[in-house]
Amino acid sequence: MRRSAMLLVSLALGLCVQTASAKVTESDFGKTKAGVEVKKFELTNKNGMKVRLSSRGAALIGVDVPDRDGKVADVVFGFDDVAGYESDANDYFGCTTGRYANRIAKAKFTLDGKEYKLAANNGVNHLHGGKTESLDKVVWTGVPFEKDGVSGVKFSYTSPDGQEGYPGKQDMTVTFTLNDKNELKIDYSAKSDKPTVINLTNHAYFNLGGAGSPTINDHVLKLNADNYTPVDDTLITTGEKAPVEGTPLDFRTPTAIGKRVDELTKTSALGYDHNFVINRGDAGEGELVEAAKLVDPKSGRTLTVITDQPGIQFYGGNFLKGNKGKGGKTYGHRSACCLETQVFPDSPNKQGLEGWTDCVLRPGDEYKHSCIYAFGVEK
Numbered sequence: 001m002r003r004s005a006m007l008l009v010s011l012a013l014g015l016c017v018q019t020a021s022a023k024v025t026e027s028d029f030g031k032t033k034a035g036v037e038v039k040k041f042e043l044t045n046k047n048g049m050k051v052r053l054s055s056r057g058a059a060l061i062g063v064d065v066p067d068r069d070g071k072v073a074d075v076v077f078g079f080d081d082v083a084g085y086e087s088d089a090n091d092y093f094g095c096t097t098g099r100y101a102n103r104i105a106k107a108k109f110t111l112d113g114k115e116y117k118l119a120a121n122n123g124v125n126h127l128h129g130g131k132t133e134s135l136d137k138v139v140w141t142g143v144p145f146e147k148d149g150v151s152g153v154k155f156s157y158t159s160p161d162g163q164e165g166y167p168g169k170q171d172m173t174v175t176f177t178l179n180d181k182n183e184l185k186i187d188y189s190a191k192s193d194k195p196t197v198i199n200l201t202n203h204a205y206f207n208l209g210g211a212g213s214p215t216i217n218d219h220v221l222k223l224n225a226d227n228y229t230p231v232d233d234t235l236i237t238t239g240e241k242a243p244v245e246g247t248p249l250d251f252r253t254p255t256a257i258g259k260r261v262d263e264l265t266k267t268s269a270l271g272y273d274h275n276f277v278i279n280r281g282d283a284g285e286g287e288l289v290e291a292a293k294l295v296d297p298k299s300g301r302t303l304t305v306i307t308d309q310p311g312i313q314f315y316g317g318n319f320l321k322g323n324k325g326k327g328g329k330t331y332g333h334r335s336a337c338c339l340e341t342q343v344f345p346d347s348p349n350k351q352g353l354e355g356w357t358d359c360v361l362r363p364g365d366e367y368k369h370s371c372i373y374a375f376g377v378e379k
């Protein structure tokens with residue numbers, strides 16, 4: 001057989017094998033108010049697990065996973081259409097968050113001697129990349145792929161120099177990959193043409209009983225963290241690290257979220273909304289470590305969060321107001337939680353602080369971040 005013919009045959013065989021175990025489809029999700037087309041992607045693995053993604057905000061908009069009896073439910077918050085995502089009811093549901101996720105004190109920072117002003121969209125502070133053109137609100141370009149038994153979508157977006165006040169033209173990709181072990185991997189990468197600050201994450205809200213179930217307080221959480229980063233009354237990190245020992249933040253032994261949450265109701269976080277310092281042991285840069293495990297004892301569904309990042313924000317849905325989401329379901333106070341892998345909050349204002357994280361991205365360097373949301377069941 002001629003080499004080109006052989007190549008065609010092996011390519012065709014390859015595609016058959018791949019589509020049997022991993023599939024991705026692309027469809028129109030609608031248009032933004034500004035008339036920009038939004039695409040929706042659906043990944044399916046050989047177990048029938050499905051992941052849905054939207055190009056607006058490079059967002060995770062659906063995850064269908066079975067419970068211990070094989071009953072499938074969608075476990076992440078979202079909306080049925082683009083208008084829902086553009087409405088006030090959207091509290092960063094499933095989005096790629098940035099250019100700097102979490103808070104930046106007084107909405108400003110200084111880099112190489114120059115001060116940069118950002119939008120104060122959370123009291124006096126800056127939150128999740130800004131007001132109108134943060135990464136959750138822009139439309140990314142998504143390219144679906146199927147290869148080596150996995151399926152995925154690679155989203156890309158170039159944030160112009162000065163967008164939302166951040167310096168540098170920043171080229172970014174966020175790649176979602178679903179494998180046959182029910183693991184959804186998210187790989188972030190970014191480059192900038194000027195020194196800048198960066199902290200990307202995903203802001204999915206999970207309820208393993210099915211999104212719209214009334215509470216997250218019955219879920220059992222384990223956090224691989226001996227320390228957390230305390231905050232002031234505007235939720236800005238103080239620059240300290242404090243032990244979780246003896247506090248309601250000690251999740252080193254799996255504990256129901258609701259067991260001690262009321263001890264935190266009167267704090268400015270209104271409940272769980274803390275960044276934890278992941279115990280990384282001897283793991284080097286880029287090495288993946290288990291940061292968290294969430295279990296829903298009722299359904300048996302589990303979610304393990306594995307990352308190469310130094311921190312994880314555990315947010316217990318304290319600001320949810322009971323708005324309606326997918327299928328008219330109500331997303332109430334503390335009915336889901338986010339487990340957001342990232343650098344420590346307010347790193348732009350803590351440059352050089354011993355033991356703190358680096359968030360500066362310089363031309364020629366590449367920002368990289370990986371996070372795996374691994375789904376399973378317990379009997």
Ligand code: GLA
Pocket residue numbers: 091092102127273313315319338
């Ligand atoms: C993050 C923050 C919370 C809150 C939510 C969005 O997870 O930690 O304080 O701002 O986003 O409502």
